[in-house]
Amino acid sequence: MSSPVTFRVSPYLALNAQFWPRCRVQASSSVGGDSNVSSSPELVVLNGAPPVEETEKVGPLTGGNGYAVSKIEVVEKKKKVEKEAKVSLEVLWDDAYGTKSVKDYLDCSRDMIRPDGGPPRWFCPVECGQPLNDCPVLLFLPGLDGTGLGLILHHKALGRAFEVRCLHIPVYDRTPFEDLVTFVAKTVKAEYASSPHKPIYLVGDSFGGCLALAVAAHNSTIDLVVILVNPATSFGRSQLQPLLPLLEAMPDGLHFTVPYLLSFVMGDPVKMAAVDIDNTLPPRVALEQLSVNLTSLLPRLSGLADIIPKETLLWKLKLLKSAASYTYSRLHAVNAEVLLLASGKDNMLPSRDEAQRLSNSLKNCRVRYFKDNGHTLLLEGGINLLTVIKGTHTYRRTRRHDYILDFLPPSMSEYKVASNQVIGLLRNASSPVLFSTLEDGKLVRGLSGVPSEGPVLLIGYHTLMGLEQFSLVEEFLREKNIIVRGLAHQVLFSGKTENPSSQFGLMDWLKVFGAIPVTGRNLFKLFSTKSHVLLYPGGVREAFHNKGEEYKLFWPDQPEFVRMAARFGATIVPFGTVGEDDIMELVLDHNDLMKIPFVNDYIRESSAVRVREGINGEVANEALSIPVISPKIPGRLYYLFGKPIETRGRYESLKDGENANELYLQVKSEVESCIAYLLKKRQEDPYRSLFERTVHRALHSPLHEIPAFEP
16 A cells, blocks of 8 residues: 655745755655655745754655655765855856746746645745855744735745745734744844854844744844835724725625735835836836836736635734734834834835834834835845845844944846946936056056055045045956955944934945945955955045035044055055036035034034044044035046055055055045146046037947047
8 A cells, every 4th residue: 555745845935955954854655665755836845943053854764665765865965065155255246136027926826825724833935045155044933915925026045145044924823922922032033142242133124024023022132133115003994904894794705905006005006017128228128127117017927826826815814913013012112223124105004104204113123214115125126135135234143233244245236237227316416437556656547556455545635525536446347357345434334324314325335335434444444354445534624525625635633544555555545536517516514504503513513523622723524514506518527557566575664654654645645636637637638528529429438438538
């Protein structure tokens, strides 16, 4: 008599062998003779509750085809995986963002729910792959659908930085909210027992946001990072409340219309269809592809009737009501770090108002507002969750964020978005051109004169508003595949400029591309890791200079960076930048703004954070008064990197204050010489005007190849 054995494997969620030591696979068997293993498109189950050290045997199974996975084999597999695991990511790594869309979400959900019996469970998407060493665990708590596939656009990116596990709540499961809280809390406690020094990330989408906050309230002593995406804590004021009596009275035959209604309430179909469209495509081509995507997306929406059938939808709406009430009564107990993502066009929940309310109620909450997105934020185009986590400095591997060790280099998709959308207008208008100096003193176009091996310290002039740094960082990535870590004023990292309406903007993108607070400790750690470091000795005083002070250096009297550079043998590369006077005109400077009532009070308050305590002179004026400017018909930005100055082997001699000051003045003189050279030579550039550059670019070459003066 045969003995059937079922071994359920999903083509989308198949359990990767590298995760065996952390997984439990559900199997059923009966004793008998022959056994056969079926591979139906069903679900592989991950149980997140046991500690990491616990391993499971599948088997032994009896019969001719029976097999067993021994503990020794599992241990050997684990050692091999740990040996092959990467310590860090490469610059411009492939995060695969844009290769999945909401169509994949609907197709995968339809396959997942077919054998959808049993209690809630964890699964690990095979697309997540192998994460970095010592990375934290990320637990995804789903929204109304319960499939756990809400991160499908982000699996590969998040899978490199986290051990990703997703909660799946079967369609016909009726587990009460309190029991779901207990289930997730058990996993959280097990992970904490296994790795008490690592944070545990809870990403809660809509309903999952209530679940994440409730778990955090019950585990206030565990280091949790809670990321809320349009949390359903505002369900009492939502558009879904009137649906309850309507759905109860609706005949079963008409339920197929509900998914179409919900799809337009939950998210923006156009943004969903635009996920996998390259933003560099011509408008006509992009529009055609968008039309094709929408045409193929709309028929799939009928699948929502299977994902959320009528009785399940009624249950989920009642569950949402109890979840919101339960969670709100416990917000005072939440000690976790919270990052809240709120949509401006959420037609299901009043997410913007809720962000304001939660930020006032929670002890440690920051908000990023996405004004053009709908409720299903994580399934819409233009939102890369890992980018948001990085840009808000929410990613960490220990109890405190480390600006160097926790830095994840930008991916290729982040580079493209930053180049084309974030600084695209400035980049296209200013057409930056860079020159560098070889060891023999010859000037060449490009960055071949700048050493590729670190540590390297780039020392330069901070133009008005600091506009030069964006193109500088981009060009180092494009030409040399090197990330330049910029040292920036600490106020950018203090959170004082944030509020519940803060959008994910330019300051966040600076952090994505490596900006960190300017401190001696951070400079020390960057040199220790042989990084390329960007430092402006003139700081705020140069970036927010007054009228008539263009291209004037405001450096401190003390040689702040010389001894540190010599200690690590760093190569100092002085550089100058000109072009601010061709791009913008200063209308109101600091002196003008201080004469305006109320404005001057704000400037004094914002200037309370000081970087250079005990420094005298002009550079000590760190007033963060953003000047009023008016744009000009753009000229061009020019950069010149001077001859590299070696400090290797000079540490002992530069301990002497006189020698250190001499090198400091040499660097300053080189920066001034670079500026003077560019101011003179730009007069010879036939493409200094925007019109000539635009014509040449249309007819001949890409932006970075537009000719300039001969050096």
